[in-house]
Amino acid sequence: MTSIPKAVRKIVKKEEDVIKQLCTLVEQLSNEAIEARGSFTIGLSGGSMAKFLCVGLPKIQTDWAKWSLFFCDERLVPFSNEDSTYKLYLAGLVGKTPLKEDQFVVINPDLEVDAAAKDYEEKVRAKFPESAWPRFDLLLLGMGPDGHTASLFPDHPLLEEKSVWIAAIHDSPKPPPCRVTMTYPVINNAGCCAFAMAGQGKADMVKRILGDGESLPSGRVRPTDGELIWILDEAAASKL
Numbered sequence: 001m002t003s004i005p006k007a008v009r010k011i012v013k014k015e016e017d018v019i020k021q022l023c024t025l026v027e028q029l030s031n032e033a034i035e036a037r038g039s040f041t042i043g044l045s046g047g048s049m050a051k052f053l054c055v056g057l058p059k060i061q062t063d064w065a066k067w068s069l070f071f072c073d074e075r076l077v078p079f080s081n082e083d084s085t086y087k088l089y090l091a092g093l094v095g096k097t098p099l100k101e102d103q104f105v106v107i108n109p110d111l112e113v114d115a116a117a118k119d120y121e122e123k124v125r126a127k128f129p130e131s132a133w134p135r136f137d138l139l140l141l142g143m144g145p146d147g148h149t150a151s152l153f154p155d156h157p158l159l160e161e162k163s164v165w166i167a168a169i170h171d172s173p174k175p176p177p178c179r180v181t182m183t184y185p186v187i188n189n190a191g192c193c194a195f196a197m198a199g200q201g202k203a204d205m206v207k208r209i210l211g212d213g214e215s216l217p218s219g220r221v222r223p224t225d226g227e228l229i230w231i232l233d234e235a236a237a238s239k240l
């Protein structure tokens with residue numbers, strides 16, 4: 001039977017504790033998935049999530065060779081560009097962990113955005129053959145100050161996209177404008193979705209989503225048959 005979970009909240013003292021909680025969760029879920037199925041599929045986000053993971057993941061114990069890494073969203077820029085999320089993980093994890101470049105399932109930044117979304121969906125489908133919707137072991141998500149998650153922005157038509165796994169966005173309110181993003185049916189089919197955030201700057205939006213239950217993009221992450229975890233430091237949770 002499927003059930004919509006209530007978010008589990010883990011509130012810790014400060015940013016370094018958020019990183020520790022987050023990376024302990026990744027360690028635990030990777031080891032469970034590898035034990036159960038021989039592989040671990042994880043979706044990454046940019047911004048502060050990338051910063052947290054690049055600090056914490058090099059310290060965990062896992063069978064790195066069994067990982068496949070995907071992007072919950074990615075900005076359509078060359079991999080050499082500062083806005084590229086892949087660039088952050090390449091610099092922060094490859095060489096600092098046993099992960100190899102070819103374990104990352106990356107966009108083709110040379111395509112125009114609709115073609116890039118299609119191409120990325122094909123790459124994801126190749127890793128989840130014969131699935132109506134992919135079931136990622138873990139999706140790690142951020143939340144922007146407007147409540148967006150991945151590249152799903154408030155009031156954007158993509159919030160209602162239910163036919164594709166990966167969508168193109170041409171008009172992201174946060175630059176750069178062209179991105180590709182996982183859609184809700186993919187996000188909400190994951191075994192676990194986890195948000196992690198720190199700092200006073202997140203407090204108002206955390207209250208609106210977790211406290212007041214506003215239907216903003218991050219609040220619409222509700223895995224239908226999986227876990228939902230919000231890891232917050234005291235500053236981010238201070239208005240709850």
Ligand SMILES: O=C1O[C@H](COP(=O)(O)O)[C@@H](O)[C@H](O)[C@H]1O
Pocket residue numbers: 044045046047048049073074075141142143144145148149150151174
């Ligand atoms: O643009 C993006 O922003 C969100 C939130 O980033 P944060 O730095 O405010 O945590 C991020 O999750 C997403 O992957 C990224 O493309």
